[in-house]
Amino acid sequence: MKALQTTPDTASSYASQLDTLYWFLIGVSIFFTVAISACIIFFAIRYRRQSDSERPEATKDGKLLEIVGSVIPFILVMIMFFWGAKLYFDARMPPSDSLEILVTGKQWMWKLQHPNGKREINDLHVPVGVPIKLTMTSEDVIHSFYLPAFRKKMDVVPGKYTQMWFLPEKTGTFRIFCAEYCGTEHSLMIGNLYVLEQHEYEEWLNRRWVDGDTGTQMASADDPVAAGKQIWEVNCAAACHTGRPGAIAPNIVNKFGTMRDLEDGTQILMDDEYVRNSILYPNDDLAKGYPAAMSSFKGVLNPTQINQVIAYLKSQSDVAAE
Numbered sequence: 409m410k411a412l413q414t415t416p417d418t419a420s421s422y423a424s425q426l427d428t429l430y431w432f433l434i435g436v437s438i439f440f441t442v443a444i445s446a447c448i449i450f451f452a453i454r455y456r457r458q459s460d461s462e463r464p465e466a467t468k469d470g471k472l473l474e475i476v477g478s479v480i481p482f483i484l485v486m487i488m489f490f491w492g493a494k495l496y497f498d499a500r501m502p503p504s505d506s507l508e509i510l511v512t513g514k515q516w517m518w519k520l521q522h523p524n525g526k527r528e529i530n531d532l533h534v535p536v537g538v539p540i541k542l543t544m545t546s547e548d549v550i551h552s553f554y555l556p557a558f559r560k561k562m563d564v565v566p567g568k569y570t571q572m573w574f575l576p577e578k579t580g581t582f583r584i585f586c587a588e589y590c591g592t593e594h595s596l597m598i599g600n601l602y603v604l605e606q607h608e609y610e611e612w613l614n615r616r617w618v619d620g621d622t623g624t625q626m627a628s629a630d631d632p633v634a635a636g637k638q639i640w641e642v643n644c645a646a647a648c649h650t651g652r653p654g655a656i657a658p659n660i661v662n663k664f665g666t667m668r669d670l671e672d673g674t675q676i677l678m679d680d681e682y683v684r685n686s687i688l689y690p691n692d693d694l695a696k697g698y699p700a701a702m703s704s705f706k707g708v709l710n711p712t713q714i715n716q717v718i719a720y721l722k723s724q725s726d727v728a729a730e
């Protein structure tokens with residue numbers, strides 16, 4: 409049987425330090441709650457009134473008791489204050505050598521961009537042992553980027569940047585949540601944080617497609633299907649368009665060459681033009697049941713890359729089987 413887990417997994421020393429403070433606060437609270445409750449019950453019974461003649465004289469001199477009763481709580485709350493303040497300042501001040509990652513929240517996904525322009529969605533790959541600074545904003549409503557294993561959480565607000573940082577101290581996979589209720593599919597706004605060895609991170613960073621804006625070529629640009637698959641995976645499609653339960657976008661895997669139902673009741677053939685147009689102008693032909701369009705990839709994917717995505721979609725289609 410799994411032991412009862414009282415706190416989330418721990419992936420940084422900050423998380424352990426915060427847990428220690430947490431247990432200190434819980435311990436102090438429990439101690440005084442029990443002690444005071446016991447005194448109330450004991451005194452209520454011991455000194456219950458029986459007859460007027462047994463009523464004791466009021467105590468007039470209790471200096472020692474008053475001093476003890478003031479000094480001890482004072483010391484305790486000062487410990488809590490300085491301990492909490494130290495951890496708070498640590499949490500708010502990213503080291504100057506941090507790796508900076510841009511985070512954009514959007515109903516209902518996390519978009520992340522690495523310093524070299526490489527993007528990913530709902531997944532975040534970072535190297536171990538390097539402080540990571542997140543600069544965050546939102547395209548629509550307030551979200552909140554939450555890394556339970558690091559005990560870090562920060563609101564992500566439209567129209568402004570917020571910051572948060574963490575130091576991954578061990579490799580592994582950890583959860584990313586949105587901690588601010590942001591709409592009907594808030595609960596799907598989850599992702600994975602992959603903490604990799606430094607060399608694995610470098611390899612990951614350079615292995616795949618980098619950025620349409622800069623025209624940086626991906627490793628396998630000469631193979632349009634493989635290149636398209638990489639673009640597909642990097643740009644959320646693997647998370648959104650594959651028909652997993654509760655997906656926020658229509659399943660378009662293995663659908664190339666078929667008729668697609670649209671929100672306005674008509675149908676359209678999923679061909680090159682339709683795919684290209686939907687990538688650039690997602691509002692034009694809304695898929696049935698998905699009245700909210702994705703954001704446009706205009707200026708994100710260049711024409712070559714769009715063609716690679718189309719090549720990939722074609723490669724997986726099996727119209728004859730339908």
Ligand SMILES: [Cu+2]
Nearest residue numbers: 551586590597
């Ligand atoms: Cu959200």
